[in-house]
Amino acid sequence: MKIIKTTLAIALVGWSSISLAQADQNKLKTQSINEIGVTVSSYKYTEPNLTDLSGTAMTVSMKGINYGIEYQGTLALSEDFYLLGEADYNNGSVNYSGSGTINSIPQFYYNFKGAVGHDFSFDNFVLSPYVGYGYRYLSQSGGGMTSSTGAGFYDRQSTYNYIPIGVIHRMAVNDQKAVLVTTLEYDYLISGNQYSGLSALNGTRGGVTYAGVPNANNSQSSGYGLNLSVMYKEDSWGVGPYFKYWNIGQSNTVTGNFTRNGVAYTGSVYEPANNTMEYGVKAIYRF
Secondary structure, eight states: OHHHHHHHHHHHHHHHHHHHHHHHHHHHSOOOEEEEEEEEEEEEEEEEEEEOTTSOEEEEEEEEEEEEEEEEEEEEOGGGEEEEEEEEEEEEEEEEEESEEEEEEEEEEEEEEEEEEEOEEOSSEEEEEEEEEEEEEEEEOOTTOBOTTSOBOOOEEEEEEEEEEEEEEEEEETTTTEEEEEEEEEEEEEEEEEEEOGGGGOEEETTEEEEOOOOEEEEEOOEEEEEEEEEEEOSSEEEEEEEEEEEEOOOOEEEEEEEETTEEEEEEEEOOOEEEEEEEEEEEEEO
16 A cells, blocks of 8 residues: 555656646747837947048948837737737937938837747747748938038938748746746848938038939848847746847939039939947836
């Protein structure tokens, strides 16, 4: 009888361990949940390897601080599949440096993303790769602003259509009370468009009068983005750092006609190769 009791106790302990392990794995898998967060980040846009009108090498940059809100929702499906939806909005201002300097150019951008993924469970972690579609829009309202050297600025709007390809890694921490969630994503640019409100340059500055300068739209066909975040998440809240990066190739070239002091000219416009780097911290509420 004692042998039977001992054997039964061992079996119960083993079953309990298996059940606990299964429960831990279920906690690491994608859950049906909503998350709302706030973000603060440092933002830097750069156009390297440029030359000014005299042929001198120069770099254009815009730097600022962004404040944002974001939403992420996940829906767990059968057979370990899941749906992922994200939206974020960021607002701030940037300081321009290039042809002189301009401070406090208003800027905002938003991003939408939808994806489908699948969970793969391992001994003490879960990997959740996904793929989908994303859209990003950015606007800068600099029309009518003038730099420290008298150069005119203008409104800028950029749109990206892209394919997000990512993987989420989840592991239990803090005695199983929390989950450490690491997300790495590569964004393949499908297409982009850069709008430049160059008509804002019409008028007289420094004794030079421009007229008929048209707005421009340039298409972008090469580029990629990277996203990395590490979030500490408990049942109802989470916090952690994140990093975003875009690298976009030079656009096509468009031409337009205008006059300078009454003399007719034809000009060419293109969007230079550029990169955007943003890093910050986010705090989220989960429900």
